[in-house]
Amino acid sequence: MIYTKHVYQNKKNKVLILLCAFLPLAGCTPTPLSIFDTYEARLEKTLTKALSANSNSNNLPSLESVSVNRPTAPRFKLLERPIPEMSMGLVNTFKYARCGLQELIGQRNSGLGRLMPPSHKLRYEITFIDIAEICLAEEKLQNDEELKTILVEKRQALPIVFNNFIINDKELRHLISVGKNALEEEGNAGLTQAIEVLNYLLDIRAQIEQSSMPAVTQLEPLLSELYGNNSVPNLLKAELLLLPKLQSLNQYLSTISHNRICANKASLKHAEVLFNINQKYFIEGLQGYLAKLQRYHFNIDNLIISLFMPVNKAQSTSQHAEFEKYLKYYFTSEPDSLQSQLKNEIQAHVKWWVNLRKTCNNYT
Numbered sequence: 001m002i003y004t005k006h007v008y009q010n011k012k013n014k015v016l017i018l019l020c021a022f023l024p025l026a027g028c029t030p031t032p033l034s035i036f037d038t039y040e041a042r043l044e045k046t047l048t049k050a051l052s053a054n055s056n057s058n059n060l061p062s063l064e065s066v067s068v069n070r071p072t073a074p075r076f077k078l079l080e081r082p083i084p085e086m087s088m089g090l091v092n093t094f095k096y097a098r099c100g101l102q103e104l105i106g107q108r109n110s111g112l113g114r115l116m117p118p119s120h121k122l123r124y125e126i127t128f129i130d131i132a133e134i135c136l137a138e139e140k141l142q143n144d145e146e147l148k149t150i151l152v153e154k155r156q157a158l159p160i161v162f163n164n165f166i167i168n169d170k171e172l173r174h175l176i177s178v179g180k181n182a183l184e185e186e187g188n189a190g191l192t193q194a195i196e197v198l199n200y201l202l203d204i205r206a207q208i209e210q211s212s213m214p215a216v217t218q219l220e221p222l223l224s225e226l227y228g229n230n231s232v233p234n235l236l237k238a239e240l241l242l243l244p245k246l247q248s249l250n251q252y253l254s255t256i257s258h259n260r261i262c263a264n265k266a267s268l269k270h271a272e273v274l275f276n277i278n279q280k281y282f283i284e285g286l287q288g289y290l291a292k293l294q295r296y297h298f299n300i301d302n303l304i305i306s307l308f309m310p311v312n313k314a315q316s317t318s319q320h321a322e323f324e325k326y327l328k329y330y331f332t333s334e335p336d337s338l339q340s341q342l343k344n345e346i347q348a349h350v351k352w353w354v355n356l357r358k359t360c361n362n363y364t
Contacts, residue, residue, distance in 0.1 A: 078317070166308060
């Protein structure tokens with residue numbers, strides 16, 4: 001038998017639940033996704049019994065897997081903008097030895113300097129501007145037109161340097177990628193760290209846009225805190241796994257008339273079991289987790305959009321258009337975004353249960 005990914009994941013989660021039942025002392029707690037699979041399975045089983053209790057219950061519906069269309073991950077290297085070349089002869093740098101600029105340029109031109117990671121390149125450009133201004137304040141260098149020209153050009157290019165850093169830094173790329181595992185039920189330390197870093201980077205951008213040089217001494221230490229931080233990637237993974245599950249379940253439920261469930265005493269008994277299943281697994285087991293996903297988005301979406309969307313400014317390539325589409329899908333509440341689709345499915349699911357309760361109350 002060939003299993004779809006959706007079916008395989010369901011079977012995997014059911015095995016985990018079975019193991020947890022036999023290992024209660026091992027700290028084995030069902031994941032939200034495994035809770036959903038149990039919820040779905042018990043609903044289907046009980047609904048089949050309820051519909052079978054009705055004499056007009058031919059052609060029973062069945063659950064069908066659903067796939068989610070999502071934008072592809074951006075090709076970050078193609079988003080990078082070229083920086084104007086600014087060169088200075090080695091002989092000309094000797095006059096900057098006293099103010100420290102010669103040493104900085106020498107470090108940049110060394111073998112290690114040419115292999116600088118993105119954050120080091122940004123820090124170098126900011127440090128160059130700071131030291132160049134100190135040099136020009138010296139009496140002998142006040143009329144150095146070459147350094148003045150380079151300083152103006154470096155100031156103008158700094159926003160591009162910053163954006164190139166944003167899209168090339170490995171930890172920042174990881175932050176907006178889809179994770180391998182769904183977000184855990186407990187803990188938000190990773191989100192707090194991500195928010196701290198994003199606010200710090202947005203402050204740097206604001207200072208650059210105001211033509212003031214930001215202090216970047218904490219840049220690398222803060223970026224290192226993002227290493228292995230899967231809070232946002234796992235948030236996206238959880239939603240990508242939950243959305244097709246909810247869509248599939250809602251499509252299944254939409255084919256079932258509430259009257260068929262509440263039509264007679266036999267099916268009404270099963271209806272009460274259904275309400276208990278909904279209470280235990282969806283309301284008590286899942287709604288808190290779903291609310292947590294929404295809170296994560298509320299806290300971090302605007303920060304991510306504010307940091308990454310300006311990369312597309314004044315750019316009209318197909319790659320920049322795809323990147324904008326990617327950001328809007330995962331980090332906005334626009335109608336076609338991931339979180340809006342999930343929110344709509346949750347609302348539709350709750351509405352189905354409210355209408356079922358009203359229908360069964362009318363029969364009783």
